[in-house]
Each structure stands twice: as structure tokens, then as C-alpha cells.
Amino acid sequence: MTSTVRPAFATETEKRPGRWLALAVLVLAVLLVAVDATVLGLATPYISEDLQPSGNQLLWIGDVYSFVIAGLLVSMGSLGDRVGRKKLLLIGSVAFGLVSVLNAYATTPELLIAARALLGVAGATLMPATLALIRNLFHDPRERSLAIGVWGATASAGTAVGPVVGGFLLEHFWWGSVFLINLPVMAVLVLVGVKLLPESRNPEPGPWDLVSVVLSLVGMVGIVYGIKEAASHGPTLTAGAAGLLGAAALHGFVRRQLTLPVPLLNMRLFRNRGFSGAVLADLLTILGLSGVVFFLSQYLQLVQGRGPLEAGLAELPAALGAVAAGLVAGTFARRYSVRAVAAGGLAAIGLALGALTLIDRSTGYPLLGAALLVVGVGAGFSFTVTADVILSSVPKEQAGAASAVSETAYELGAALGIALLGSIVTGVYAGFTAPAGTPPEVAAAAHESLGGAVEASAALPDAEPLLDAARTAFVDGVALASGLGAVVLLAASVAAWVLLRGQKLENEGEGSAR
Numbered sequence: 001m002t003s004t005v006r007p008a009f010a011t012e013t014e015k016r017p018g019r020w021l022a023l024a025v026l027v028l029a030v031l032l033v034a035v036d037a038t039v040l041g042l043a044t045p046y047i048s049e050d051l052q053p054s055g056n057q058l059l060w061i062g063d064v065y066s067f068v069i070a071g072l073l074v075s076m077g078s079l080g081d082r083v084g085r086k087k088l089l090l091i092g093s094v095a096f097g098l099v100s101v102l103n104a105y106a107t108t109p110e111l112l113i114a115a116r117a118l119l120g121v122a123g124a125t126l127m128p129a130t131l132a133l134i135r136n137l138f139h140d141p142r143e144r145s146l147a148i149g150v151w152g153a154t155a156s157a158g159t160a161v162g163p164v165v166g167g168f169l170l171e172h173f174w175w176g177s178v179f180l181i182n183l184p185v186m187a188v189l190v191l192v193g194v195k196l197l198p199e200s201r202n203p204e205p206g207p208w209d210l211v212s213v214v215l216s217l218v219g220m221v222g223i224v225y226g227i228k229e230a231a232s233h234g235p236t237l238t239a240g241a242a243g244l245l246g247a248a249a250l251h252g253f254v255r256r257q258l259t260l261p262v263p264l265l266n267m268r269l270f271r272n273r274g275f276s277g278a279v280l281a282d283l284l285t286i287l288g289l290s291g292v293v294f295f296l297s298q299y300l301q302l303v304q305g306r307g308p309l310e311a312g313l314a315e316l317p318a319a320l321g322a323v324a325a326g327l328v329a330g331t332f333a334r335r336y337s338v339r340a341v342a343a344g345g346l347a348a349i350g351l352a353l354g355a356l357t358l359i360d361r362s363t364g365y366p367l368l369g370a371a372l373l374v375v376g377v378g379a380g381f382s383f384t385v386t387a388d389v390i391l392s393s394v395p396k397e398q399a400g401a402a403s404a405v406s407e408t409a410y411e412l413g414a415a416l417g418i419a420l421l422g423s424i425v426t427g428v429y430a431g432f433t434a435p436a437g438t439p440p441e442v443a444a445a446a447h448e449s450l451g452g453a454v455e456a457s458a459a460l461p462d463a464e465p466l467l468d469a470a471r472t473a474f475v476d477g478v479a480l481a482s483g484l485g486a487v488v489l490l491a492a493s494v495a496a497w498v499l500l501r502g503q504k505l506e507n508e509g510e511g512s513a514r
Contacts, residue, residue: 019137022196023147026130027154028189029093032182033123034155036065039162039178043308044298046175048451053109055426055448060113062294063418068120069127070412071220075213077128077404078264082208085129085136086199090190092125097186104176128404135391136200145330145388145505152384153326155410164319167312212264215253222246224412227419265405274338277499278386279409281342284492285382286413288349288485291421292318292356292375295478296368302450303361303471317369321376329384330505338385339500343493345382349375350489356482361475382496383410388505421481428477435465442466450474 040047040062047053053061080088099118106112134151138144169177226243229236257263270276300311325345333341352374355367390406429450434443438460446453446466453470457463 018196019147022137022198023134023150025189025193025196026133027150028185029089029126029130030151030154032096032185032189033069033126035162035165036119036123036179036182039166043166043170043175043178044449045301045451045454046170047112048449049455050175051106051109051112053112055430055452057109057113058449058451059419059422059426061109061116062422064113065116065120065123066412066418067221067224068117069124070224070408071217072121072124072213073128073404073408074216074265075208075404076124077132077407079208080125080129080132084199085132086193086197088125089129089133089197090193092122092129093186093189093193096122096126097183100179100182100186104179106176127407127410131387131391131406133197133200137198141392141505142330144392145333146327148388148391149326149328149330149384152329152387153323153380155383164309164312164316167307167309170308207262209256209260209264212253212256212260215249215256216264219246219248219250219253220408220412222249224416224419227416269405273499273501274389274503277339277496277503278342278389279405280499281346281382281386281492281496282390282406282409283413283416284489285346285349285379285386286410287417287420288346288353288375288379288489291417291481291485292353292372294418294422295425295481296372298450299359299475299478300368302454303474314365314368315372317373318376318379321373321378322380323376325377325380326384327380329381330388332381333385333388333505337500338389338503338505339497341385342382342500343497345378345380345385346489346493346496348378348381350486350493352378353482353489354486357479357486359475359479359482361471385505389500389503392505417485421485424481424484425474425477428480429470429473432469432473435469438466446470 044058044062047061048058076088076092096119099115099122103112103115103119106115131148131151134144134147138147165181166178169181222242222244223246226239226241226246229239229242254267257265257267270279296315297311300306300314301308306314329341352371355371355374359367387406426449430447432447434446438446442456442459443466445456450470453466457466457470460466
């Protein structure tokens with residue numbers, strides 16, 4: 001839907017009937033993509049037992065989905081502006097469902113990694129299209145803030161709901177079932193979306209530059225892979241080469257966007273201090289949220305011995321906090337300020353991560369539950385407000401590209417949260433000393449992952465000494481990763497306070513004259 005009427009003069013006739021039902025359809029897509037980013041956290045022990053991946057393969061299974069999404073979001077957001085956001089959303093939904101089947105029945109670690117990567121390609125078509133369609137469905141700034149609040153709350157909640165859904169399915173079915181749940185939801189999305197969603201696109205889109213697409217993908221994947229390798233194995237030649245390749249590709253991407261008549265991404269947006277601050281806050285908010293959910297899923301199961309459903313329910317406070325905060329974030333930002341809400345949210349996540357440095361193997365649930373609740377509230381406030389800032393800063397015709405920036409920050413944050421914090425946990429864990437007399441092959445399997453230690457110890461007459469050493473090392477890694485995450489998030493809070501100074505959300509009648 002396009003309009004020549006400026007948002008500053010929005011009228012009741014512009015308030016499209018059925019827009020809230022259309023939002024419900026968009027939320028389905030957001031929920032599934034977010035759930036799929038974390039649903040494997042609880043399935044990790046089962047995948048370890050069935051497919052026997054190495055520790056490095058296990059990390060790739062967990063994060064390649066987000067890596068690929070992050071690499072393709074800008075390209076797919078721009079493609080939606082050109083071919084139509086509704087069309088891209090529906091095509092991507094069908095692909096997402098079909099590739100989910102391939103994930104569910106993967107028989108080797110390599111096949112599962114490849115299937116997760118393909119799922120990321122499909123997922124990259126969904127997220128920017130949903131936010132861009134919201135920009136075109138809701139012209140009134142306050143309605144749009146509420147719609148983005150629902151969208152943001154769903155995205156944040158999906159990260160925490162994933163373990164609950166996964167836990168329920170794993171209690172009753174095999175690990176592949178966490179992917180098959182996508183099929184009925186995607187079917188509903190396509191059937192209802194065809195009727196309810198309006199089509200929208202940029203009326204003067206320009207060509208879709210394939211060179212820019214390749215540069216963006218190579219750049220994002222190279223940078224993230226380099227960070228991941230350096231976090232896991234130190235500053236190796238492979239990590240350095242990947243990072244340099246990624247940096248060179250991103251440099252080429254930026255230079256190309258500045259010279260193209262109609263770029264995939266308008267890089268001049270980043271000259272706006274508020275826009276850049278909002279993107280940074282987005283990235284670091286989700287880094288903290290996804291990182292803590294990823295390693296706490298394993299902690300609750302493999303250290304504290306909770307069942308998958310119980311562990312998933314234990315992480316529910318993060319979802320509840322994110323939903324509650326996301327729905328009121330716009331109101332709070334107008335009453336106080338954008339920077340107070342965003343910086344406060346980041347500080348809350350940082351303090352919660354700081355509290356998790358105190359955990360040990362027997363830590364009670366009150367501390368864990370309170371920390372997760374605070375993380376969720378912080379994410380709901382920060383992510384929702386910054387998404388609104390990003391989306392409101394561009395004309396409707398470029399909503400897909402702007403949405404892609406917000407979503408790239410989200411997915412890159414999720415990937416980095418797992419890669420950095422997860423790799424720190426893995427690195428500390430791998431250094432534990434196996435008890436004297438442990439067979440070399442059992443010790444080698446135990447050092448790959450905590451799930452591997454649980455499986456390998458079953459062959460020992462007395463498994464407890466090995467399990468005690470492995471679990472203690474894992475908890476030490478979680479505490480160290482939490483401390484690092486706390487430092488990063490508190491520093492980000494200070495940066496957001498400075499960068500978002502003077503930034504405001506639109507009120508009715510104050511729309512941009514773009």
C-alpha cells in the first residue's frame with residue numbers, strides 16, 4: 001500500500017480496516033523465526049546423543065541459522081521493497097516450512113548444519129518484510145508504536161518461548177519435532193496472509209544489485225565466523241583470514257552503496273547519531289538476551305538435571321518480561337525519553353548478567369528466575385523503542401531496507417551472543433582435567449561438550465567424578481561469560497545514553513514530512 005498523503009496529515013481513512021488482524025498474521029512469522037533461533041538450545045543433548053557432533057559442529061548447529069539470516073537481511077529487505085513485501089513474505093513462508101522438514105530428518109551433523117543454513121535463507125525473507133508491512137499498515141505514530149511494541153515483544157518473547165515449545169516437544173517426541181511444528185503455523189500464515197495483508201513496494205525501486213548482495217553476505221558471515229573462531233580457539237590464521245575477508249567485503253559493500261544511484265542500503269542513514277545509536281542498542285540487547293538463554297538451557301538440563309520441559313518453563317520469565325515491557329515501551333519513551341528507556345533496558349540486562357556470575361551447580365531458582373525476568377524486561381524496553389526509532393527515520397517506500405537494518409542488528413546480536421558467550425563457556429569447559437584413570441577415548445569425548453561428557457560417562461563404572469569435574473568447569477565458563485556480557489551491556493547502556501540524546505518518538509500530528 002502506497003500513499004501520497006504524508007503521515008503528518010494522517011486521517012481515519014488511512015487507518016486500514018483489518019490492520020490489527022493483519023498484524024496478528026505478521027506476528028506469527030516473527031514468532032516462528034525467533035523461536036527457531038533458540039529452540040535447539042534444549043535439543044542440544046539429544047542431538048549430541050543422536051548425531052554425535054563435535055563441540056565446534058554443535059556451535060555451528062546453534063548459530064549458523066542466525067549467521068545466514070544476518071548476512072542476507074539487508075539484501076532481502078531491499079528485495080521486498082522491489083518485488084513486494086507481501087509476495088516475498090509468502091514465498092519465504094512456504095520455503096521456511098519445506099526446509100523445516102529437511103532439518104527435522106537430518107541424519108548427520110553436516111546435513112543439519114546445511115539445513116539450518118537454508119532455514120536461515122528462508123528466514124531472512126520474513127523478518128524485514130513483517131516490520132516493513134507494519135510501517136505501511138499503521139500511519140498513526142501512536143498506533144505504529146503499539147504495533148511495533150507487539151512485534152518487538154513477540155520477537156523477544158520468541159527467543160524465550162523457544163525453550164518452552166522445545167521442552168514440551170522433547171518430552172513427547174524426538175528432537176526433529178522442534179522443526180515440524182513450523183509446518184501448521186506456516187500454513188496458517190500463508191492462507192490467512194493472502195487475504196489480509198496488503199501489498200506494498202517502493203514505486204521507484206531501482207535494480208537489485210547482485211554484487212552488493214554477495215558482498216553483504218560474504219562480509220557478515222566472514223566477520224562473524226572470524227569472531228567465533230577467535231573466541232573458540234584464540235587468534236588463529238583461519239580466524240584472522242575470515243575476519244579480514246569479511247571486513248574487506250563490507251568495506252566494498254559500503255563503498256558500492258555510496259556510489260550506486262539506488263543502493264540496496266542507504267548508508268547515509270548512519271550519519272544520523274540517533275539512528276546509529278538505535279542500531280547499536282538493538283545489537284547488544286539481543287546479544288545479551290540470546291547468549292544467556294542459550295547457555296542457561298544447557299545449565300538447567302545438564303548441570304541441574306531438569307527435564308527439557310521443566311527447563312523451558314524455567315526460562316519463561318524472560319518471555320513474560322519482554323512482552324510486558326514491549327507493550328508499554330512506547331508510552332514510557334514519550335513520557336520520559338527514548339534514551340532513558342533504551343539505556344535503562346541495556347543496564348538492566350547488564351545487571352542481570354552480573355548477578356549470574358554468582359551461580360554455582362546448586363544455585364536455587366529464585367536467582368535464576370529473577371535474572372531472566374530482568375533480562376526480558378530490559379530487552380523489551382530497549383529493542384522495541386529502538387526499532388520504532390529506526391523505522392520512523394525513513395520514508396515508507398524504504399521501509400524494507402530500514403527494517404533490514406534493525407533485523408540485521410537483531411540476528412547479528414543473536415549470532416554473536418551464542419558465538420562469543422557460548423564460545424567462552426566452551427573454551428573454559430574444554431580445559432577441565434579429567435579424573436585420573438579415565439580412559440583417553442572417554443576423556444576426549446567428555447572434553448568436546450558437556451552433553452558428550454554425560455554420554456561418555458555412561459561407559460564408566462563410576463561416572464560421578466568425571467561428571468563433577470565437567471559440570472564444575474561448565475558452570476565456571478557460564479560465570480565468566482556472564483561477567484563479560486555484563487561489562488559489554490553496561491558499556492552499551494552508557495553509549496546509548498550519549499548517542500540517543502534528543503531522540504524522540506513521533507506523536508499524532510507530528511509525522512515526518514518525508
